[in-house]
Amino acid sequence: MLEASTHLFNIVWPSHLFSRKNFRKLWLNLHLILALTVGFEFVILGLTGSCNVFYYELNELFLPPLPAASQPQPRSLDSIMQTVKASHPQRTGGWSMVLPGYQSDYVWVKYPKPEETKDELYGPLEILVDPYSGTIVAEHFWGRTVISLVYEVHAALVTGKISAEIGKIGFKVVCFFGVFLFVSCLSGLYLWWPRGGKFKQALTVKLHSSPQRFYFDLHKTIGFYSSLLLLVIAFTGFAFGYKDAIKPLVNYFSAVKADHLKNPGLKSTALDLSPAISIAQAIVIADQVFPHAELRGLDTPDGKEGVYMVAKRQADEAYRQSPRSKVWIDQYSGKVLAVQDPRRFTAGETFLNLLWSLHDGEFLGFPGRVLWFTVGFAPLALYITGILRWLQKRRAAAMKLAKQASTCN
Known part of the structure; x- marks a missing residue:
């Protein structure tokens, strides 16, 4: 009976199909x-990704030098925000500020949804x-400078500039390339694995060998x-666009209770004749929550019901430019x-929170960013x-066929 079953299996699935060769x-x-x-898409994503690692520094590269110790x-x-608003009085919504000290020397003030780019995915x-x-030294819309356009290529293949809906599709497509890159890496590792344990030979390049x-x-x-x-880059890139597919897997090992990248949708309660507090006052309040954390940025209230969001970085946070220690304050x-305190995240939430810093190497600081920048050239x-x-192999095969044909003739 066993022999008959084995014979039947070999008829359906011939054993030679599963040979090592x-x-x-x-x-x-x-x-x-x-x-x-x-x-070639891997090449484009790798090169643009290397550029994006130093997005802030490259944007500031040709700006006038800052004054010395004078x-x-x-x-x-508050003074800087007044200057920006005076320069753009028509923009009445909330603003975001990124402070200097890491990746940048200037204060970056961002208006998230300007009228000029309202139909774009991100602008x-x-x-x-x-x-x-x-003083304002430079200003631009996202995607209208070389550096931001490179970022747009990496994020959505410039489809976000066509429309928001098309941009969402382009973003999903780019993220799905992470699956192809992941499989390509795994197949390459399998093909690389040396037979007979000759690892030294497999890890070196013979400089004086044939081409x-x-x-x-x-x-x-x-x-x-x-x-x-x-x-790592392939997995995290895929996860950006398909987090809903990743969450159940992560949740199986550790509970994911909240998406900490989303705004909690809080509102301020307007009081009669009560003026809004200043940025400085909001920072003082946030300092009481995270007294030993570094101030990294903030969002100003968006309208009469908007709230302040103050972002600070605790010493052990992976994110330096955009930390996750946040305080929302009634204006x-x-x-x-x-x-929001990253130290209170579950293991699953911590993992999802690390995706971005794993994608660009920021969790290792400047050395990590340099390493990720270098690896971006590997696909090329x-x-x-x-x-x-x-x-070379095609030419060799063609020559072999030609030789065989001449021999037969």
Whole structure:
């Protein structure tokens, strides 16, 4: 009976299909198909991603230098906000401020939904202010400068500039490329795995070998050394667009009670003849909640029912530019309406909270960002060496067929 069952299985699923040679060929073909179909997209996303790691620094690269120690005291944020509003009196909604000290030297003041870009997926007005003189040194709409356009290519292939709805589709498409990159990395690792345990040979490049061997060695070594980070980047990139698919898996291991990236939808209660508190007063109130945390940014109230949001960074937070320690404050009474403390997140919420800093290397500080910047060039190197190696093999196969044909004749 057992022999009959085995014979039947071999008829339906011939054993030779599962041989090591055929299994390796399957992965090789999959790896090749991904390279030829979406490999160039990996190159674009890698190069633009490297640029995005230093988005703030690149935007400030050609701005006038800040004064030296002659003006050690920066202007108050209330004063800076008054200057910005006076320059844009028609913009009556809420503003966001990102403070200097990490990635940037200037105060970044952003208006999230300007009339000029209201139909785009994302198009804030970004204004850069000298923190000492309080003067505006630069301003632009997102996607209208080279650096922000590069970011737009990375995020949604510029589809967000067509319309918000098309941009959402483009964003989903870009995020789904993370699946292809993840599979490409896994298949590459399987093909790289050395037979007979010859790991030293598999991890080195023979510099004085033939072009064929040199390109092959370069491809496999770059692929191996960059694979771990590329897998992380691929997974996190996918998770940005498909968090609803990731949450149930994370929730299985640790409860995810809230989405801490969303605004809690709080409102201020207007009091009769009560003026709104100042930015400085809102910061003082937030300091009482997080007394030892660094002030990194804030949102001003959006309309009469809007609230202040003050963002501070505690010492152990992965995020430095956009930390998660936040305090929401009623703009009239100064009452603390809500507090977000990353130290109280569940393990699952902490994991989801880390996705962005894992995607750009920020959780490791400046060295991490440099490392992620470098890895962004790996898809380009892998694409070039992979295509060259593929062309070499095609030429070799063509020459072999030609030789066989001449022999037969």
